[in-house]
Amino acid sequence: xxxxxxxxxxxxxxxxxxxxxxxxxxxxxxxxxxxxxxxxxxxxxxxxxxxxxxxxxxxxxxxxxxxxxxxxxxxxxxxxxxxxxxxxxxxxxxxxxxxxxxxxxxxxxxxxxxxxxxxxxxxxxxxxxxxxxxxxxxxxxxxxxxxxxxxxxxxxxxxxxxxxxxxxxxxxxxxxxxxxxxxxxxxxxxxxxxxxxxxxxxxxxxxxxxxxxxxxxxxxxxxxxxxxxxxxxxxxxxxxxxxxxxxxxxxxxxxxxxxxxxxxxxxxxxxxxxxxxxxxxxxxxxxxxxxxxxxxxxxxxxxxxxxxxxxxxxxxxxxxxxxxxxxxxxxxxxxxxxxxxxxxxxxxxxxxxxxxxxxxx
Amino acid sequence: xxxxxxxxxxxxxxxxxxxxxxxxxxxxxxxxxxxxxxxxxxxxxxxxxxxxxxxxxxxxxxxxxxxxxxxxxxxxxxxxxxxxxxxxxxxxxxxxxxxxxxxxxxxxxxxxxxxxxxxxxxxxxxxxxx
Numbered sequence: 505x506x507x508x509x510x511x512x513x514x515x516x517x518x519x520x521x522x523x524x525x526x527x528x529x530x531x532x533x534x535x536x537x538x539x540x541x542x543x544x545x546x547x548x549x550x551x552x553x554x555x556x557x558x559x560x561x562x563x564x565x566x567x568x569x570x571x572x573x574x575x576x577x578x579x580x581x582x583x584x585x586x587x588x589x590x591x592x593x594x595x596x597x598x599x600x601x602x603x604x605x606x607x608x609x610x611x612x613x614x615x616x617x618x619x620x621x622x623x624x625x626x627x628x629x630x631x632x633x634x635x636x637x638x639x640x641x642x643x644x645x646x647x648x649x650x651x652x653x654x655x656x657x658x659x660x661x662x663x664x665x666x667x668x669x670x671x672x673x674x675x676x677x678x679x680x681x682x683x684x685x686x687x688x689x690x691x692x693x694x695x696x697x698x699x700x701x702x703x704x705x706x707x708x709x710x711x712x713x714x715x716x717x718x719x720x721x722x723x724x725x726x727x728x729x730x731x732x733x734x735x736x737x738x739x740x741x742x743x744x745x746x747x748x749x750x751x752x753x754x755x756x757x758x759x760x761x762x763x764x765x766x767x768x769x770x771x772x773x774x775x776x777x778x779x780x781x782x783x784x785x786x787x788x789x790x791x792x793x794x795x796x797x798x799x800x801x802x803x804x805x806x807x808x809x810x811x812x813x814x815x816x817x818x819x820x821x822x823x824x825x826x827x828x829x830x831x832x833x834x835x836x837x838x839x840x841x842x843x844x845x846x847x848x849x850x851x852x853x854x855x856x857x858x859x860x861x862x863x864x865x
Numbered sequence: 866x867x868x869x870x871x872x873x874x875x876x877x878x879x880x881x882x883x884x885x886x887x888x889x890x891x892x893x894x895x896x897x898x899x900x901x902x903x904x905x906x907x908x909x910x911x912x913x914x915x916x917x918x919x920x921x922x923x924x925x926x927x928x929x930x931x932x933x934x935x936x937x938x939x940x941x942x943x944x945x946x947x948x949x950x951x952x953x954x955x956x957x958x959x960x961x962x963x964x965x966x967x968x969x970x971x972x973x974x975x976x977x978x979x980x981x982x983x984x985x986x987x988x989x990x991x992x993x994x995x
Contacts, residue, residue, distance in 0.1 A: 541915035545878035552885055716951060718924040810887065823887035825924060833921035863920060 510534055513846055517546050521624045521850050524860035528836065530849060537849060540840040542832060548864045552822050560586055560660075560791040560817040567809075568654045570824060571862045573616060575654050576609035576645075577802040578824075583658045585798035585809040586817075590660075592789030598662035599739045600780040604675075605648060605657055606800075607769040607776075611682065612641040613803030614722075614762040614769075617857040621759050622693075624854045625702040630692050637685050644678045647671055661789035672777060679770045690763045703756035707839040707852030710753055717834040720827045721805020723856050726761045727753035733801035743775050755855040762857075791817035802827050804857050826862035879911040879919055887923040894926065895953070898945065899990050909955060909993050925952040940968055944985050956992050964988045 511532040517525035525546040531538045551570055555563050567582035568575040580602060587594065594602075615638040622631035642652050648667060649655035657664050667675070693699055709719070714729040724731055725747060732747040734740040748764050750757040793815035799808040805827030812820045835856035843852055883892065892910075896903050910919060929952045933942070941947075946965060949956045956964075968985035972978050 542917035543875065544916040544920070545875065545881075548878070548881065550881075715928065716925075717921065718928045821886045823885060823890075823923075825887060829917075829920045830924050833917040836915075836917050863917075 513849075515849060517543075519850070521620070521854060523620065526858075526860050528840070528849065528853060530840065530846070532846065535845050537840050537843045537846070540836050540849075542836045544860065544864055546864075547860060549861075551865050552824055555819045555822050558819055560813065560819070563819055563822075564659070565654075565656060567824075568656060570826065570865045571859055572653055573613050573859060574609060574802050574804065574807075574862070576605055576657070577800060577807055579656065579658045580606055581798060581800035581802070581807050581809050582811075583660055584800060585796045585811050586791045586813070587660055587789065588796040588798055589794035589811065589813055590789060590792045592661045592791075593787055595662055595784045595787050597666075597780055597783040598785045598787070600776040601648075601663045601667060601785065602658055603739050603743070604667070604773050604776050605645070605655070605663075607772050608641055608645050608648070610803045611766050611769050612638050612645070613857075614766050615641065617803075617854075618759055618762050620854050620857075621755070621851065622699075624851045625699065627696065627699060630689060630696070630699075633685075633689050633692075637682060637689070640678050640681055644675055647674060659786070660791060662784070662786035664786075666785050667780075676774070676777065679773060683767065683770050686763065686766055690760075693759070693763065700756065702848070702851060703754065703759065703855075704752075705754050706848050707755045707758075707835075707843060707855055708753055709834065709839045713838040714753075714834065717838060718830045719805075719834040720830050721802070721857075722758055722761045722765065723831045723834060724805065726750045726757040731806065733799045733806050737800070740772075742779070743772055745772065755852055758855045758857075793817070804828055804831060804859060804862070806830075824865050826859070826865060828857075828859040828862040831856045832858045832863055875916070876911055879914075879916060880907065882916060882919045883907050883910065888919075891923045891926045899986055899993065901990060901993060905994060910953075913955065922953055928952060940972070940982070940985070941965060943982060944968065944989065949989065956989065960992050961989075964992070 513530040513532050514527055516522055516527040527543040529541045529543060551566055555566055564579065564582055567578045570578050615634050619631045619634040622634060645655060646652050649657040649665065709727050711727050711729050714724045714727045720731055728749050728751045730747050730749055734745050735747060748761060748768060750761050791813060793813055795812040797808065797810045799806050807827055808825040810823035814820055835853055835858065839852050839856065840849060843849055882888065892903055892906055896906055929948045944965060946961055950958050950961050964985055968981050971981040
């Protein structure tokens with residue numbers, strides 16, 4: 505079916521502000537976007553298919569390779585899903601260490617997302633400050649796990665390495681550094697008149713639209729939809745976790761929410777460090793046969809692993825639902841519709857923190 | 866759906882999206898509900914939806930499933946009006962309202978309700994087939 509429009513604007517697959525390849529096809533009336541579509545398939549990995557038939561010992565490593573940005577949470581949710589199949593208990597200290605790592609991962613992912621946004625709206629100074637601050641978080645991840653990206657830290661029944669008192673002290677210093685630097689950067693973001701012009705009341709996304717498209721994570725919470733999986737997680741419940749919600753649902757709200765969540769994450773890590781008592785970090789456990797569907801809160805939102813294994817722990821079927829699937833669809837079909845300028849198409853798209861690697865799992 | 870002259874055929878990539886485990890479950894549930902053949906439904910989805918919507922079908926179906934207990938046993942909810950016009954938009958609004966209208970009309974004229982529902986589902990099936 506062909507439609508006659510003023511302008512058809514294809515953006516991508518290669519574009520300076522896209523971290524990964526995809527193509528947004530916009531139907532425009534002059535500068536106004538009437539509707540948009542997304543074309544994927546440039547980097548399809550087929551990881552779900554690769555996992556089938558493989559033992560859990562291999563699948564836990566493959567899960568991390570779904571996404572290079574939020575690899576920790578893929579490891580976390582996949583292992584927690586598998587643990588539920590075989591009723592494996594996790595020692596308290598290991599459960600807290602998992603939360604610490606997950607929150608560090610959230611901090612670096614949110615900083616990267618906000619860096620991308622600032623870069624897209626051409627505020628390169630703030631963008632570079634944010635990407636530099638992300639290095640502190642990456643150093644912390646490396647200090648705890650020995651690796652920056654594919655950490656393989658979480659294993660069935662626990663975690664690989666303990667946090668020594670020296671490392672804990674260094675981590676506290678890093679958290680203080682993140683908090684103090686980020687306060688300065690958030691003030692720059694709030695006070696920048698150009699930022700407000702490019703961000704406020706652009707890419708509007710209502711709560712009803714968020715419900716309809718099953719939007720998740722900061723994208724949904726910036727539209728006052730509270731579907732944070734951490735609210736139902738046993739360790740987060742012990743920490744008294746409560747979601748942060750904003751009402752506006754525009755680009756500005758989504759970026760601000762991520763900034764606020766970084767402060768929340770540093771507080772959660774401090775709470776973990778305060779509540780954590782010495783003890784074992786590896787309870788052991790072997791995955792057997794069964795099925796489980798488990799969701800965790802990735803930096804971008806709800807991540808679900810629907811796993812079924814045979815008696816030897818080999819994967820029979822697996823379905824991975826990543827948050828970007830929902831958020832990208834929400835962005836393309838709701839946020840972009842009605843955007844007044846073609847320059848705002850890329851910034852609105854980036855404000856939803858799209859991850860094509862997750863989408864093309 | 867917009868088509869550009871220089872564009873490649875996306876059918877194969879779209880079929881790969883629809884063949885994931887979660888999509889298989891959702892497509893199977895839809896086929897069971899409306900008595901459709903899987904390939905017919907897949908073909909219709911590939912024709913109508915862009916890749917992001919195709920990827921999001923399982924999540925959208927889940928949203929509709931969650932609203933089921935809240936919905937009253939009305940003709941609309943039994944026919945899956947919101948499912949087929951909003952969550953997984955396989956049918957246009959006017960076509961769907963025509964089907965609902967016809968079903969309501971049959972029931973109001975003393976037609977057996979179950980039979981009227983069956984015929985309503987058959988009409989939906991016909992629209993998806995077309």
